Every structure is written in structure tokens, then in C-alpha cells.
Amino acid sequence: xxxxxxxxxxxxxxxxxxxxxxxxVALGYDEETAVAEAERCLxxxxxxxxxGCPVSVDIPAFIAKIKERDYGxxxxxxxxxxxxxxxxxxxxxxxxxxxxxxxxxxxxxxVGIGRLERFAADRALAKEMPDAPFAAAPDAQRVAVIxxxxxxxxxxxxxxxxxxxxxxxxxxHKAGGVLSYGIPEFxxxxxxVVQKEIENLEKLGVTIETDAVAGRLYTVDELLGExxxxxxxxxxxxxxxxxxxxPGESLSxxxxxxxxxxxxxxxxxxxxxxxxxxxxxxxxxxxIGGGNVAMDAARTAxxxxxxxxxxxxxxxxxxxxxxxxxxxxxxxxxxDFRLLTNPVAIxxxxxxxxxxxxxxxxxxxxxxxxxxxRPIPVEGSEFSLAVDTVIVAIGTGPNPIIAQTTPGLALxxxxxxxxxxxxxxxxxxxxxxxxxxxxxxxxxxLAMGAGRKAAAAIDAYLKEKKAERD
Amino acid sequence: xxxxxxKEELSPHxxxxxxxxxxxxxxxxxxxxxxxxxxxxxxxIPLTIADFNRETGRILIVFQVIGASTMELAALEVGxxxxxxxxxxxxxxxxxxxxxxxxxxxxGIGVAPTYPIARxxxxxxNKVIAIMGAKTKDILIMEEDMKAVTDEVLVTxxxxxxxxxxxxxxxxxxxxxxxEKIAQVTAIGPVIMMKSVAEATRPYxxxxxxxxxxxxxxxxxxxxxxxxxxxDETKFACVDGPEFDGHAVDFPGLMSRQRMYRDLEAVEKEHxxxxxxxxx
Numbered sequence: 001x002x003x004x005x006x007x008x009x010x011x012x013x014x015x016x017x018x019x020x021x022x023x024x025v026a027l028g029y030d031e032e033t034a035v036a037e038a039e040r041c042l043x044x045x046x047x048x049x050x051x052g053c054p055v056s057v058d059i060p061a062f063i064a065k066i067k068e069r070d071y072g073x074x075x076x077x078x079x080x081x082x083x084x085x086x087x088x089x090x091x092x093x094x095x096x097x098x099x100x101x102x103x104x105x106x107x108x109x110x111v112g113i114g115r116l117e118r119f120a121a122d123r124a125l126a127k128e129m130p131d132a133p134f135a136a137a138p139d140a141q142r143v144a145v146i147x148x149x150x151x152x153x154x155x156x157x158x159x160x161x162x163x164x165x166x167x168x169x170x171x172x173h174k175a176g177g178v179l180s181y182g183i184p185e186f187x188x189x190x191x192x193v194v195q196k197e198i199e200n201l202e203k204l205g206v207t208i209e210t211d212a213v214a215g216r217l218y219t220v221d222e223l224l225g226e227x228x229x230x231x232x233x234x235x236x237x238x239x240x241x242x243x244x245x246x247p248g249e250s251l252s253x254x255x256x257x258x259x260x261x262x263x264x265x266x267x268x269x270x271x272x273x274x275x276x277x278x279x280x281x282x283x284x285x286x287x288i289g290g291g292n293v294a295m296d297a298a299r300t301a302x303x304x305x306x307x308x309x310x311x312x313x314x315x316x317x318x319x320x321x322x323x324x325x326x327x328x329x330x331x332x333x334x335x336d337f338r339l340l341t342n343p344v345a346i347x348x349x350x351x352x353x354x355x356x357x358x359x360x361x362x363x364x365x366x367x368x369x370x371x372x373x374r375p376i377p378v379e380g381s382e383f384s385l386a387v388d389t390v391i392v393a394i395g396t397g398p399n400p401i402i403a404q405t406t407p408g409l410a411l412x413x414x415x416x417x418x419x420x421x422x423x424x425x426x427x428x429x430x431x432x433x434x435x436x437x438x439x440x441x442x443x444x445x446l447a448m449g450a451g452r453k454a455a456a457a458i459d460a461y462l463k464e465k466k467a468e469r470d
Numbered sequence: 471x472x473x474x475x476x477k478e479e480l481s482p483h484x485x486x487x488x489x490x491x492x493x494x495x496x497x498x499x500x501x502x503x504x505x506x507x508x509x510x511x512x513x514x515i516p517l518t519i520a521d522f523n524r525e526t527g528r529i530l531i532v533f534q535v536i537g538a539s540t541m542e543l544a545a546l547e548v549g550x551x552x553x554x555x556x557x558x559x560x561x562x563x564x565x566x567x568x569x570x571x572x573x574x575x576x577x578g579i580g581v582a583p584t585y586p587i588a589r590x591x592x593x594x595x596n597k598v599i600a601i602m603g604a605k606t607k608d609i610l611i612m613e614e615d616m617k618a619v620t621d622e623v624l625v626t627x628x629x630x631x632x633x634x635x636x637x638x639x640x641x642x643x644x645x646x647x648x649x650e651k652i653a654q655v656t657a658i659g660p661v662i663m664m665k666s667v668a669e670a671t672r673p674y675x676x677x678x679x680x681x682x683x684x685x686x687x688x689x690x691x692x693x694x695x696x697x698x699x700x701x702d703e704t705k706f707a708c709v710d711g712p713e714f715d716g717h718a719v720d721f722p723g724l725m726s727r728q729r730m731y732r733d734l735e736a737v738e739k740e741h742x743x744x745x746x747x748x749x750x
Contacts, residue, residue: 171690173507173514173554181692211556213690217497241694243704249697250704250723252730256694262687267513276513276539277687278731352726399691400709 005108008037010115015332019302022185022270025329026090029112031069034119038066040104041111048101049113054449055081055154059098059113066116074120083157083201084150084448086125086193087179089118092445093323125196136165136205141462144169144229146214146402149177150444151435152235153201154451155458160204162459167229169212174266177237179444181266182258184296186303190265215401220409224430230465231430231458234417235451238436239399243392244288248346253282253354257289257297257393264300279304282388286310286357288343289393290319295326297391298335309335310385314342314362314375338385340364342377346390357385396441406431416440424454425461432458471551472506475528481609483535484579485544486520492527494557500586501563501681501713504529505689507554508546513539516686518583518658518712519558529555532582532611559689560712563656563679565590570653572596573645574620575638575667577603577659581612583681584658589619597621599650601641603663607632638663639670652676657716661725668716678716682707684724685731698724 011027012018018025029037041063049059058077065074078085094100094114102110143159145152148170156166174180179194188194202208214223214236223229241256243249260279263269269279285301287294290313298309311330313320316339320327331337338359345358361381364373398416403409410418410427417426417433424432434450436442476488494504503518521530535544546552565587572591574584581602592598598620604610605628617623624641625633634641638659645652656679657667664680671678684707686696691709698705699720705711 171556172688173556181688211554213556213559216558217493239690239692240706240709241692243694243697245704250699250720250727252727259687259693259695262693267687268511273538275511276542280731352723352729401690404709 003104004040005104007040007109007112007115008033010112012329015329015334018186019299019333022303024189025186028122029115029119034066034116035069037112038063038116041067042103044103048103049098049111052097052099052101054097054445055452057082057098057117062120063111063113063116066120071120071123075124078117078120081452082448083154084179084197084444085117086121086197087150087188088445088448089114089116089121090188090193091183091443093443095324097445122193125193136160136163140165141230141466142167142228143231143233143458143462144214144223144227145233145235146220147171147177147235147237147435147437148175148198148208149235149237149435149447150179151237151447151451151454152177152233153198154448155233155235155434155455156206156451157201157204158452158455159458160201160206162455164459164462165207166205167207167209169214169218170208170210171213172266173210175208175210177235181262182293182296184261184265184300185270186299187296213401215405220402220406220428220431230462231432233424233451233454233458234402234426234431234433234437235435235447236399236402236437237447238396238441240397241392242395242397244343244394246343246345248348248354249392251346251348251354251390252352253280253388254346254390254392257287257293257391258396260297260391261293261300264304270300270304280389281306282354284308284310284387285389285391286312286343286385286387287391287393288312289395290315291321291393291395292323292326294391294393295322295330295335297393299330299333301389301391302333302335306389310338310387311335312338312341312343312357312359312385314340315372316340316364319372340375342375343390344382347384354388354390355386357387357390359383359385396436398437398440402437414440420457422453423457424450425457430461430465432461471553472555473551474546474548477546477548480532480611483544484532484609484611485535486530486532486582486611487543487546488528488530489552489555490527491529491555491557494555495522495524495527495529498522498524498529498558499562500565500590501583502558502560503683503689503712504531504555504557504559506531506543506552506556508539508542509553512542512553514554514687514689515539515543516559516683516689516708518681518683519586520582521586529557530582532579534579556689560708561710563587563590563713565594567595568653570651571645572598573601573642573650573652573655574598575601575603575642575655575657575659575663577638577657577663578605578609579611580657580659580663581610581616584656585612585615585619587656588616592619592621599624599645601626601638601645603627603638603641603659604632605629637666639666642667642670646674654679655716656681656713661721661728664716664719665721665725668719668721672717679713680716680719681712682714682719682724683712685727
């Protein structure tokens with residue numbers, strides 16, 4: 001059989017249907033498609049794909065298992081290094097990671113590694129195949145993990161598997177961090193996927209305390225002192241929304257993407273009034289920004305009933321930071337991209353509600369420090385977009401609570417926690433950090449990679465500590 | 471789960487509840503707030519802490535029924551539990567010995583959160599005067615509690631049914647007139663009241679602190695819904711506040727944002743009433 005140059009397509013809900021519901025957009029491979037896609041893998045002698053994976057999943061090995069129809073074996077392989085495969089199979093930017101290095105990609109399309117990962121993970125979740133229960137020794141050393149997002153979950157899972165007693169402190173009422181509050185249901189189902197993966201971690205012996213704002217309820221020093229933990233991992237993420245500081249950002253109808261998405265995802269405002277948290281979306285919404293969060297906000301606004309949704313982004317299509325697939329999905333659903341456009345002011349009506357956004361056209365100049373061509377305003381090109389909702393999705397900064405309450409914790413100039421890239425070690429002994437709180441906003445999988453590295457470093461630190469004590 | 475240990479109707483539609491929340495009570499300080507959720511479908515409701523007891527592990531909250539969520543909360547009885555109770559959130563009030571008199575101003579249910587501040591400032595050795603405002607005598611709350619922790623209590627009622635007829639600002643003016651050496655005013659209540667107090671003290675240069683309770687979701691710096699302009703800067707009430715310099719807060723902007731969900735609150739109220747929740 002000749003090798004297909006194309007990936008097996010992913011079945012999706014039709015755009016005109018999915019634009020009005022919160023069901024998952026991508027439906028996943030069925031068994032035959034998955035096996036056929038797995039058969040495209042060449043099993044290179046020196047697999048390149050693995051080096052593109054921040055958590056080093058043994059990709060050829062799990063694909064081989066799918067080929068053999070040994071799906072349990074496939075998920076076991078993945079879980080050796082990845083504690084959240086059903087999440088990663090959905091939200092990883094595979095085109096910039098594993099799939100980017102696939103040899104098949106040179107002539108045609110790479111193997112659909114992400115789609116196969118999702119297939120194996122979903123199959124395990126549906127069949128209720130939890131990890132083997134794991135009991136830490138009664139005298140095991142204790143680790144506190146602050147934040148239950150991707151880095152914290154991954155760090156906790158690895159430490160539990162190494163025999164430590166791990167407690168995660170989560171500030172919100174639900175675990176998952178950005179997986180729960182940020183990424184929408186239609187891209188990452190909450191009950192079916194996120195909560196199931198978290199339950200699997202709990203079965204490994206990880207304890208999760210929700211409603212626990214570390215820094216306020218227990219400071220880092222108290223966790224290491226009277227609370228009796230031997231080490232602390234900080235994975236509090238990049239939660240603090242940024243604004244552009246243009247006139248009108250305080251008007252009603254202006255949201256940070258975080259607020260907009262949290263109301264919808266975590267608080268389930270899309271089921272208002274059965275759920276009590278309201279979320280107002282007018283007829284015409286403008287989302288400022290071009291990343292994945294902007295795409296999520298735009299598509300959420302559409303599903304909540306907005307008739308026209310703009311993405312307003314100051315650079316051109318080539319510079320859009322969002323994943324290509326997300327941009328494509330957004331376009332299919334009818335999102336109106338206004339590229340090379342930058343807002344300069346938001347205007348309100350007599351009741352303090354948004355009625356328009358003043359924008360200016362941009363052109364690209366010389367490359368800036370990021371290597372991307374710098375957008376420059378075109379003089380005299382200002383125009384107005386009539387909108388009644390504005391969602392600001394231009395990025396987030398580090399959450400300040402731990403920094404405010406932890407003396408001696410060194411920070412970077414931008415207010416992130418200064419931590420060693422390889423180990424996550426901070427300026428405080430026994431305190432490690434990783435994920436967006438260290439790097440600034442990045443991807444789920446990079447945060448998970450940082451959590452894993454920190455887990456290995458915490459393991460080494462605690463072994464040394466124990467040896468000194470004994 | 472967080473059990474309701476005591477419930478009292480302080481005045482029509484205003485309730486006090488003592489909640490068993492030992493780990494929150496252990497760390498709570500005057501000026502901080504909590505966020506609670508009644509049930510899985512519920513909103514996250516931010517409330518400033520009205521009192522706390524580290525020994526008994528109790529937190530006192532005082533709230534007014536204004537929408538479906540507070541109606542649902544009011545329908546709970548002693549022995550029922552809240553699903554979530556998060557805190558203590560925000561920065562505590564600055565408690566220190568002042569060079570002069572400390573004046574706390576509470577309007578409506580805003581009296582409740584001024585109580586622990588008054589007590590702590592009194593314990594710190596300050597002369598403390600409390601000004602308490604209400605529309606009418608019947609809805610005045612916590613007068614006896616306040617008397618126990620202050621040197622003087624001035625009550626104002628809009629209709630003159632008790633105390634000074636007029637607004638809390640009249641009482642502030644009265645103190646200035648009689649030559650009281652005021653070192654600081656802390657005002658908590660409706661936004662319009664806090665604005666008026668800040669305007670009243672501005673000509674005399676009296677440092678004035680206000681505690682803001684804007685729209686918020688998470689209370690930990692994540693949603694930015696609670697943003698408020700203070701001076702030239704955008705601040706988040708949850709992690710930068712909730713207390714700010716009353717002379718620098720952009721009150722008109724804050725008032726406009728507070729109205730954002732008013733019509734949906736009405737929808738929700740109607741909805742809840744239809745299925746009979748929140749009724750006694």
C-alpha cells in the first residue's frame with residue numbers, strides 16, 4: 001500500500017452547527033482511522049519527533065502499540081512521561097513540536113501524533129483505565145504544590161509516582177487552573193476530560209485542597225515551617241490580565257479575556273440562569289489580540305449569541321501567535337479578522353456602555369527584538385468600529401500574591417519568579433517554581449515540562465535532605 | 471463544606487451569619503474579604519469580613535439581599551452549609567497608632583466591615599469615633615457592638631428618625647467643626663457614600679481610606695473585573711486593595727461599572743422566584 005502523504009482528517013462538527021453550541025469541535029479518530037494513521041509512522045531509526053516534545057513522550061513506541069491495537073499499552077507508554085494525555089492530545093501546538101520534526105513532513109504531512117495521542121487517551125478514559133493506585137509510605141516526605149494548573153498537576157503526578165506525599169493548594173473552587181477556567185468547553189471538555197484526568201492523579205495519591213489561596217491562607221514559609229512540608233513547588237501561572245491602557249477600558253462591556261472565559265468556562269455562564277453567574281455579550285464583539293486566548297474568546301462570544309465578532313490584531317496573518325488550526329476553525333465559523341489594525345480608544349454611550357472602538361491601520365516595518373516586523377501606525381487612517389463588547393486578550397502577567405507574601409523570593413524584572421531553567425530551583429532553599437509564573441504566558445505542554453523537571457529536582461533535593469538527616 | 475453556626479436578621483433584608491471556617495479565621499485580619507459560593511450553580515459572592523474569632527474558628531458575614539444569589543444565601547438556616555468559603559483575600563487594613571483621632575464611617579451594611587477595623591484601631595491605642603448611617607432607625611445595624619469598641623458613636627438617619635438627621639457627611643462636618651483632630655477616616659458603604667465622604671474630607675486634607683467591593687469573579691487577581699482607576703493607574707481591588715486612597719479613586723467610573731449586570735440580576739431574580747427558591 002502506498003504511503004499516504006496526507007494525515008487522516010479529523011472529523012469535526014460542521015462550522016454552521018458548532019458556532020451555536022458548546023460541544024467539542026473536533027470529534028476524534030475512530031479505531032480504524034487511528035490504526036490507519038498509526039501505520040503511516042515510518043519508525044525511524046533515530047526518531048526526530050521525540051525531541052520536539054517538552055515531556056519527551058516515547059512517540060514511536062506508543063504509535064506502534066496503536067498499530068498493534070494494544071491501546072492499553074499505548075496509553076501506558078504515553079503516561080510514562082505525560083500525566084495529562086487527553087489534554088495534550090487536544091491543546092498542544094503539535095505543528096511546532098513533535099509533528100514539526102516528523103520525517104514525513106518533509107514530503108507531505110507529518111503523522112497526526114496529537115490526534116493519535118488523543119485517541120489513546122480518550123479510549124483509556126472511556127474504558128475507565130486508571131493508573132495503578134499508589135500509596136506513599138507513612139513516613140514519606142511531603143511536598144506542597146501551589147496551583148493545580150498544568151505545571152502543578154504534572155509536578156504532583158511525577159512526585160506521587162516517586163513515592164512522595166503531595167498536597168496541591170488551589171485558590172479556585174475547582175482544580176485544573178487554565179484547563180478549567182481558560183480553555184473553552186468546545187476545545188477541552190471539562191467533565192469528560194479535565195476532571196477525569198485530575199481524578200486519575202488523585203488516584204495516584206495526590207491530595208487536592210481547593211478554596212486554598214496559598215500566600216494568604218498559608219504563606220510559603222508557613223508551608224515549609226508549621227505545616228510540615230519538606231519542599232514547595234510554585235505553579236501559580238500567568239493569571240494577571242494586561243490591558244492596553246487606552247481610554248475607555250473601564251467602560252461596561254469591556255472584559256479581560258480571563259474574566260470573559262472564566263465566567264463562561266468555570267462559572268458556566270453559558271448555562272445562565274440555571275447557573276447564577278451572568279455574562280453579557282452584545283450583538284457585536286471585538287476581541288483585541290491574535291493568540292489562542294483571543295481565538296477562544298472570539299469563538300465563545302459567537303456561541304453566546306454575538307451576531308458579529310471581530311478579531312483586531314496589529315500585525316498581519318503571518319504573525320498571528322495562535323495555532324493555525326484555531327485560526328482556521330475561527331474563520332470557518334465566521335469570525336471577522338481585522339488584521340494590521342490597532343485600537344486607540346474605546347468609546348461609550350450615555351450609560352457608560354461600549355458603543356464603538358476607534359482603531360488605526362498599521363503597516364509592518366523593520367523586524368523588532370522578537371524578530372517579527374514591527375507594526376507602525378499609518379497616519380490619518382483612524383476609523384471606528386461599532387461594537388458593544390470588547391474583550392482584551394493581549395496577554396497576562398504573573399499573579400502577584402506569592403511574590404507579595406514570600407520574603408526572600410527573587411523575582412525577574414517583569415515580576416516573574418526567578419528560577420533555574422533546568423531544575424526550577426528558586427532563590428529560596430526547598431522552593432521550586434515552574435510554568436507561566438517563571439516563563440510568562442506560554443503553552444500547557446511547556447508548563448508540564450517545567451513541572452516534570454522540577455519534580456526530578458525536588459526528588460534529588462529531598463533525597464539529599466533525607467541522607468543528611470539520617 | 472462550611473457550616474452556618476448562627477443566623478440573625480439584623481434588619482429587613484439584612485442578615486448576619488457566623489460561618490465555621492477555622493483556617494480562614496486563623497489568618498483573617500481587619501479589612502480583608504472572603505468569597506463564598508452557596509452551591510454548585512452559585513455565583514462567587516465577595517463579602518468583606520465583619521468579624522472573626524481565631525479561637526472559635528468563626529467568621530461573621532453581613533449581607534443584604536439584592537439579587538438571586540444573596541436571596542439564596544438568605545434562605546439557608548443554621549446547620550446548613552456553604553459549598554465554598556475562600557479567604558482571607560486582599561490586603562489587611564493598616565493598624566497603627568495615629569497622631570490624632572481615627573474615624574470609621576459605615577453606611578448601611580458597610581457598618582459591618584468597619585467594626586473589626588474600629589476594634590483593632592482601638593486596641594492599638596487610638597481614640598476611635600464611629601459614624602453610622604442608615605436611611606431610617608429600623609435598619610440601623612450593630613450599634614451596640616460598635617459602642618463596645620469605640621470612644622464615641624454618631625448615628626445619622628436620612629429621615630431623622632434617630633440621631634443626626636442627614637447623611638454621614640454631616641457627622642463628619644460636625645466633627646471637624648467641633649475641632650476634633652482627625653488623623654484618618656475609613657469609609658465603607660455604597661459607592662456614592664464613599665465618594666461623598668472623600669469629597670467632605672478633601673478640603674481639610676484628612677487622609678481618607680475607602681474599601682471597594684466592585685464586580686469580581688475569582689478575587690485572586692485573575693479576572694480583572696474589579697479594576698478601578700486610582701490616580702492614573704488601573705488597580706485590581708482584589709490584590710491591590712480592597713482599600714484605596716479615597717481622594718484618588720475614580721468613583722464615577724466605578725459606579726458605572728457596578729451597573730453592568732443590573733438588568734440580568736432582575737432576570738435571575740425572576741427565574742429563581744418562579745421555581746420557588748429563596749422563599750421562606
